[in-house]
Amino acid sequence: QSVLTQPPSMSAAPGQKVTISCSGSFSNIGNNYVSWYVLVPGTAPKLLIYENNERPSGIPDRFSGSKSGTSATLDITGLQTGDEADYYCATWDTSLRGGVFGGGTKLTVL
Amino acid sequence: EGQLVESGGDLVKPGGSLRLSCAASGFTFTSFPMNWVRQAPGKGLEWVSSIGTGISGYKYYADSVRGRFTISRDNAQSSHYLHMDSLTAEDTALYYCAAGDFLLSNSLDFWGRGTLVTVSS
Numbered sequence: 300q301s302v303l304t305q306p307p308s309m310s311a312a313p314g315q316k317v318t319i320s321c322s323g324s325f326s327n328i329g330n331n332y333v334s335w336y337v338l339v340p341g342t343a344p345k346l347l348i349y350e351n352n353e354r355p356s357g358i359p360d361r362f363s364g365s366k367s368g369t370s371a372t373l374d375i376t377g378l379q380t381g382d383e384a385d386y387y388c389a390t391w392d393t394s395l396r397g398g399v400f401g402g403g404t405k406l407t408v409l
Numbered sequence: 410e411g412q413l414v415e416s417g418g419d420l421v422k423p424g425g426s427l428r429l430s431c432a433a434s435g436f437t438f439t440s441f442p443m444n445w446v447r448q449a450p451g452k453g454l455e456w457v458s459s460i461g462t463g464i465s466g467y468k469y470y471a472d473s474v475r476g477r478f479t480i481s482r483d484n485a486q487s488s489h490y491l492h493m494d495s496l497t498a499e500d501t502a503l504y505y506c507a508a509g510d511f512l513l514s515n516s517l518d519f520w521g522r523g524t525l526v527t528v529s530s
Contacts, residue, residue, distance in 0.1 A: 301453065331515060332513075332514060332515035332516075333515060334515045334516050334517065336454070336517070338448075338454070342522065343413075343505070343520040343521055343522045343523070344446075344454070344505065344507075344517075344520045345520070346509070346516055346517055346518055346520075349509075349514055349515060349516030349518075350514050350515065350516065355516075355518065385453075387453065387454050389454075389456070389511075389515065389517075390515055391511060391512055391515055395472070396469055397456060397459075397469055397470070397471050397472070398444070398446075398456030398459065398469075398471075398511045398512075399456060400446075400453060400454040400455060400456060401453070402453045403453040403454065
C-alpha cells in the first residue's frame with residue numbers, strides 16, 4: 300500500500316487530455332514539493348515535473364503539474380502513442396523522514 | 410546531460426551482503442544529493458535512501474532498510490554506494506541511483522538504468 304494514491308490505470312485517445320491524480324496527506328504533499336516521473340520499461344526513469352509545476356529543460360509544455368492541499372495532478376495534453384508509460388508522483392514525507400512514491404499509473408493511449 | 414551507471418547487482422542468498430555502486434559523469438557531482446530507488450518485480454517505485462552533499466551530509470533510509478543498508482559517497486571518485494546487509498527476498502528489485510535533491514526541491518534530475526539484485530537460495 301503506497302503512501303501516495305494514484306489511479307492504477309488510465310486510458311485516452313491520441314490528441315486528448317488526461318489528468319493523473321496523486322493523493323496524500325498533510326505530512327507529505329501538504330507540506331512538501333511534488334515531482335512526477337515517467338518510466339518506460341528498459342529505460343531510465345525520467346523527471347517530468349518538480350517543485351509541483353516546474354518542467355526541466357527538454358520536457359514539452361504538454362506536461363504540466365499542479366498541487367492543491369494534499370493532492371497533486373499531472374496533466375498531459377495532446378496525447379501521443381509515445382506517451383504510453385507508467386507515471387509516478389513523489390514527494391518527501393516529513394513524518395516518515397523519507398521519500399514516498401505513488402503506486403504508479405499505467406497510461407494507455409488507445 | 411548527467412549520466413549515472415549502476416553496478417554491483419547480483420544473485421545473493423538470503424542473509425547475504427552486496428554493495429551497489431553508482432558512477433556519475435556529466436554534472437558537478439559534489440553539488441547533488443544522491444539517492445537510491447528500487448522497483449521490485451511487478452511493483453512500483455520505492456524510495457530507499459538519500460545522502461546529502463558534503464562530509465556531514467544527511468543520510469536518510471526507508472524503514473524497510475534502516476539498520477541493514479548503508480549509503481555513502483566518494484566525491485573524489487564521483488561515485489556513491491549502497492552497502493546492503495541481511496538481505497531478504499523482499500529486497501529483490503531493480504535498484505536505480507538518482508541524482509537530485511529529493512528532500513527540498515523534490516527533484517531526481519538524473520537516473521541510471523538500474524542494476525538487478527536477486528535474493529534467492
